[in-house]
Amino acid sequence: MEGAVLVIGGGIAGIQTSLDLTELGFKVYLVERTPSIGGRMAQLDKTFPTNDCSLCILAPKMVEVFRNPNIELMTYHEVKKITGKPGDFTVTVLKKPRYVDETKCKGCGDCAAKCPKIEAPNPFDMNLGKRKSIYIPFPQAVPPIYLIDPNMCLMLTKGVCGVCKKVCKADAIDYEQKPQDIEIKVGAVVVCTGFDMYGEELSSRWGYQYQNVVNALEYERILCASGPFEGHVLRPSDHEEPEIIAFVQCAGSRDLHENVPYCSSVCCMYTAKESIITKEHSENSKCFVFRHDIRAYGKNFYEFTQRAQEEYGVVYFQTKISTIEEDPDTNDLIIHYEDLKTGEFKDFRANLVVLATPLVPSNGSKELGEILGIELDNYNFYKEKSYFNKLTSSREGIYLCGFCQGPMDIPETVADASGVASQVATLLSPVKYTQVKEKIYEIPEKEVKYDDEPRIGVLVCHCGINIGKYVDVPRVVDYIKTLPNVVQCEANLYSCSSDSQERIKQVILEKNLNRFIVASCTPRTHEALFQETCQEAGLNKYLFEMVNIRDQCSWVHMTEKEAATEKAIDLLRMAVAKARLIKPQKEEKLKIEPSCFIIGGGISGMTAALNIAEQGFKAYLIEKEKKLGGNLNNLNILYPIQEDASIILKEMVEKVERNPNIEIILESKIKDIKGYIGNYDISLQDTNNEIKELKVGTIIVATGAQELKPQGLFQYDEKNKNVITQLELEQRLQNEDKSWLNEIKRVTFILCANARQKEGITYCSNVCCGASIKNIDILKELKNDLEIVALYRDLQMAKKEFEEYYRNRRKDAMFLRYDLDNLPQVNKAKEEQYKISVFDTNLQDTIEFETDLIVLATPMIPADNLKELAMMLKVPLDRTGFFLEAHVKLRPLDFATDGIFLCGCAQWPKNIQDSISQANGAAGRASRFLSAGEITTSGLVAEVNPDKCIGCGKCEDVCPYNAIELIDETKEFEDISIVIKKSSINSALCKGCGTCAATCPVGAIMVKHYDFDQIGAMINTYLLEKVKN
Amino acid sequence: MTEAKKEGKNEGFEPNIVAFCCNWCSYAGADLAGVSRFQYPPNIRVIRVMCSGRVDPSFIMKALKNGADGVIVTGCHIGDCHYISGNEYTKERFERLHSIIIKQLGVNPKRVRLEWVSASEGKRFAEVITEFTNDIKKLGPFKR
Missing domain, CATH: 3.50.50.60 (FAD/NAD(P)-binding domain)
Known part of the structure; x- marks a missing residue:
């Protein structure tokens, strides 16, 4: 049995599966046929319903994959052959020639700058933009390694030119590279090949043949700041700003006579998103949506489509479209349609038409299916083993994740990815940790002493135009450069991209820096990435500071560039002041109890418990009612499979009851939950008022919903x-x-x-x-x-x-x-x-x-008494009373608090199929910690200065984690010895909130990284050294 | 540090405001305001702390003494604290501080505010900051 897994496809599905698999103890070969990972999500401008910048949330994960020592990234590779059986597959992978030696290329781009051939359309920009014949697909590509298009390159087609070879200082160009077969051995395969969007496949009545009719993915690129028109909404025909934009739904789908009979599931939402962003880009534009049904069924989805109409003035028409024609004089489009509200036939003139065309399994899915020996369904999606087991293909040991199995949005894909990882972990549980290596920092940490002169490096991010458009970044850089101790300050387009990480490391080493600051987005999403980069350059990760000049500056002062720039300068000055005083910190390892507590015995809870148990960990399944099953007990026949709910429920309950790793606790309620990830103490009470105490490592919330x-x-x-x-x-x-x-x-x-x-x-x-x-x-x-x-x-x-x-x-x-x-x-x-x-x-x-x-x-609606449970768990509920996940797109199954996860209807109303895959996903997320057996605690804890401490015990009273106790200390005064009380903080229990420090009457407690002198320096710098620019 | 009886000139006055935000709720709420593009006046400078319970009264006094026209502390709603009860101590401490500021130092209590903002309340964050900034503008510069 092999402890390695092949993941095919490097979109968000493949990325998340790979990351979770490594955390579960497996080596991953990630094969992607294009030159970069990122997939479709990297092409999106923003994501609904929060309008988060898509690349901003994806790029850190791409970088994480790139730097993960247990992921062998095989971009520009294709799977050719597979033999063997579950646990022992042998796969032949074709390495396509890049004509650039990836071990030598530094991604500097000198070659592309000098390449004379510029004609090639860039597929990443949906062919709306151009690229050179030596290129990377997009600036944040991972890996940041160039390649040559053999059909365009003058040297490879005609034997002339050779400019790139001449200018490459790394000597990476190799015109002689040949395709190469590579054989790898894996225990399981995960297919994550994603989707394509139709365009020219549509019948001519949709008008895609006209220049000013684009499909929605093309429009995403048009909207994107790093897209072909730099984020200006322009028509392809004349590069003029369109005034009237028509969004046409269901173009070529949901009809037996059209390209596909199914619904692509995400179009209603991305159309609302695209129309909102259009209005934000150009206020004078008018957006019209020619709709069918509005399918907006996720968290805050329906409200989002309402916002588009009410707040942004997007007009929705309920129509049936007969044809779209071009007015050849103006290149405008005339939409002939039937107004379903009035029954009238009408014409509508638009300057630009965006079609929501069918999303179909990506090109080559059929061929790959044949290679892998897995079945396809009627629509060429990969066929799932059964309706309720959509993560498994028709062949054992080969799993499915994301859009290649059927239409779904990003959070569903991410949940599936975690679910697949946990299924693989079940199959390969005997060989966990047999092929992985620990992350080793090649550059040893350099010692930074308290009195070393601070040498600070600063990077100021443009974030495309997200910051640069509203904050004068060059002026910020020029000012910050003048501050004492700032050795280096520079700006860049995307600080989160992999090339920027290399740049940060290079600057730290070259300039011998002992502090580093990035001014970009929010530390809540990006601090860990930059901290790791610092550590890779030998700089203790706590010597990093982050400044939020996007979410809390450029995005909220969009009409006040001067004031926003001043604010950005102030925030950076304050960070520099703090950075001078920050210190390196150490982290500690903490043992994890190898068990999971699952709240709720419905289909989600039972699925999660089984998954945890089958991976070899103890699962406690608690249910408040007399029997397992939850809402499934009240259902008759399940659609669309038309099976009897009671049969499915009976099978499931039997499986759960038979599993020796599962302890079922019925008719009990939770009295108290204490502790933290790895070490929760739970106390339960049954109907006889008897108390039961459990010690568990992780918790899954599967409390369901009610009608x-x-x-x-x-x-x-x-x-x-x-x-x-x-x-x-x-x-x-x-x-x-x-x-x-x-x-x-x-x-x-x-x-x-x-x-x-x-x-x-x-x-x-x-x-x-x-x-x-x-x-x-x-x-x-x-x-x-x-x-x-x-x-x-x-x-x-x-x-x-x-x-x-x-x-x-x-x-x-x-x-x-x-x-x-x-x-x-x-x-x-x-x-x-x-x-x-x-x-x-x-x-x-x-x-x-x-x-x-x-x-x-x-x-x-949410189950009863969730508030009480939420308070015990210290996790939030959303506006509608369901539990609020850590991030709606990329962390759908996590709570912000480590160690607690959620799935099923506790998160949002959903059907049984989705509840099951979420439950598997939550089990996967939880078992990452159980598999590792330990976690590393934060270095950001509080510490007592015993010389100052007067032993009053106020800190002990306020600490919510029982991390502080008063201990006796014996002091010798000449011939008398006195026992005095001193406060002592257990750094394994301390969470670093700092309440003790604010309570201490004598200032004896230091909170690492948020200490008095550090925060004081920020206040003083802002107010006393205020500069008028 | 007694506030001058006469309120300062308000025309074109751009106050200096220090805001303390806890990492888990109010800082996230501030981020959400950004993600949602809810606009608010650019006068605040946010100092991130892990918990509002970290905000020592001395931080507020230091800010007022050194030239802040207003100080706002934001945390998780009572009951929502990521650290269970940190914000309850914040509240208690803040009430004490408020009475000291008013009674002993004569500072207008409107200059120092405590607000709860959750991670899902981007709109509320923008509204709270807008209102607070406007209030401070009306009060005029803090004359020490």
Whole structure:
């Protein structure tokens, strides 16, 4: 069995899988067929719904991959052959010639600067920009190694030129390189090959053949500050700013006659994002969205699409498009469409059209599938082993992650990546840590003494235009250069890129620096990256300081360049003042208890427990009810697989009960949680008030959600037995006795009941549409002559299986569309008979009818008493009452606090398939720590100066971690010895909050890195040395 | 350090404001204000501390003494503290400091404020800072 894993594809899926795998104790070969990792996410301008800069959050991970000693990065390689069996695969990988020796190339770019051939379109910019024939795909490429395009290069095509070889000081150019086969041995394979976006594949009616019609990925590049138009929104035809921009949804999808019949799942959201960013770029632009359904079902998604309309004035039309034509005189586009609200046929003139075209499995997926011997589905996505096990392919030992399995967004992909890593860890658990090596800093740490003269280096980031546009960066640099102790100060475009890390190391070494400062974005996301870079250059990582001149300066003072520049200068002056006084710190190792505590015994909790247990760790599964299963107990048939929920539940419960590593604790509640990552003390109380104490290393929150009972809405109350919720219908259907159906002739489903509103519950809870369609189908099968009406607003059927599921069933009911301004009116006609009046927006008419049974699809809301649990865990809830993850895009399963994770409906309403993959992911995240067996504690702790301490004990009182105790110290005074009390801080328990230091009446406690003199120096520098620039 | 009876001239006055933000909630809230592009006046200079509980009264006094026209301390909402209870001590300490500032030193209490801002309250951070800056502008320069 091999302790190494092959990951195919270097997008966010492959990156996250690789990083998690190394933390679980495996060596990774990351094969990427293009010259750089980063994938599609690197091409995006921003990410919804926070509009975080995509590259800003991705680049640190790319750099992390590049520097990870256990990831062998094989970019510009392709998989050719695979033999063997799970645990022992032999893979042949083709190394394509770069014509540049990667061991010699420094990525300086001299070659590209001198290369005379400039004609090649750059695929990274979706061919809207140009590159040289020797190039890197984009400035932040990882690895930062150049390569030659053999079809363009004059030397390789015609044997003339050779300029790059002449100018390369590193002698890295090698025109003689040949393709090379490399054989590697791995225990498992993860396929993460991602997607392509259609363009010319569309039928001509969508108008993609015209210059000013672009697909959404092309538009991302247009929007991007580092894109072909440097972030100016321009039309490709004349490079003029378009005034009217039309975004066309579902172009070429969701129709059997179009390119793909499924929904690509992310377009509604990125369209809202792109339209918002467009408005931010050019206020005078007008954005129009030609929409179908709005599918916005994630956390803050629906609200985001509302914001686009209400705050940014983006206009949404509900339409059906017949053709898009060009006006040849102006290169404008004329959209011929049917307005579905009025039934009229109209024309719309736009200066630029952005098409949300189908996202399809990336080019070559079929061929790779054949090489790997794994099956594809009807749409050429890789086929999952079963609906509920979407991370495993049809061949054992080969796993699937991300868009290559089906449409999904970034957080789902990242959750899958962690899930896949944990599945691999289960398969290969006997060979963990057999092929990995520890990170070794080649350059030994240099000693920095207290009285050494500070030699400070400063890097000021432009962050594309994110900082540079609103802060005068050259002026900041010029000023900071003049400060005492600042030896070096320079600016750059992206401080987080790998080339910048090399630059930082180079400067530290060349200038013999003993402090380093980066002024860029927020230390919350980027401090660790720069600290590691410093450590790699032999500089203790605590001798680094970070200044936030983007999130807290340029982005919040966008109209005040002068004042923003002054603020940036002040913040940097303050950081320099602090940097002079900071000291190197040491870190300590802490043991991790090899067990996990899982809160909630539903499908998510059971899945997580099984995964942890199968990796060989102890799992405690606590459930407040009498039996495991959670909401699954109340479900009848599961869509789209049409399987009986009770069978699936029974199998799962048996598996959990059989596993010797799982301890199930029923009918118990949590009394108290103490401790910290690696060492939690949990006390539980059962119904007999008996207390049980556990010691665990990590915690997973899987508390699920519940269905909203809409008291008083649409006649829902105790008196009306035939106005029920979806879950109540499921329970009736579960029941053998179906006699209740005898009296019923007409059924009405009301979707979005109490959901997606302006006030109250504003979100979409994702599963109700699918469940309604399933139940309509079941009712129809039970009683074929039922007349069923479904009142809906938008249908959320975003998974690859769902569109077809709906298509096959849409004739089962009459679907009437209503909108929020005209909610259906429900009145009681007589006992158990209701009169419904609804304004159908498709027919533009009010329809009245009677019904015998009303089923309300209400949203999922957070489980009860989460606040109490959140307080015990010290983790936050979001605005809607669900748990708030550490980062909505890239840390969907983590809490900000190390050691605690979340999954399933505790995070957000989701279906069973997604709950299962999140649960596997959370188990993967948690087991990284269990696998490692230890963590390194922070060097940022408090310390007592015993000479000053008067032993009053106030610090002991305020410390929330019991890290401080008063100890007896014997003092000898000539012939008398006196015992006095002195405070003592356990650095393994201390979290560095500093409350003790602020409480100490005599200033005897020093908080490392946030000490009195350091903070005092910042205050003094700002106020006393204030400069007018 | 008694505040002058007459309020200073307010026209074109750009106050110096020191803001202490805790790493986990309010600093993250300030970041979210940035990510969401909520604009606020550029007068504040943020000093990041791990917990609002770290903010020693002497920091506030030092800032006022050395020329700050206002000082704002922000932390996690009560109950949300990343360090469990740090902000409760902040609150207690702050109330004490407030009474000292007012009674013994005669500083207008509006110049020193304590606010809770969570990591998801970017908008609130921008609003709190806007309001505080405007208040200090109205009060005019802090004459020592």
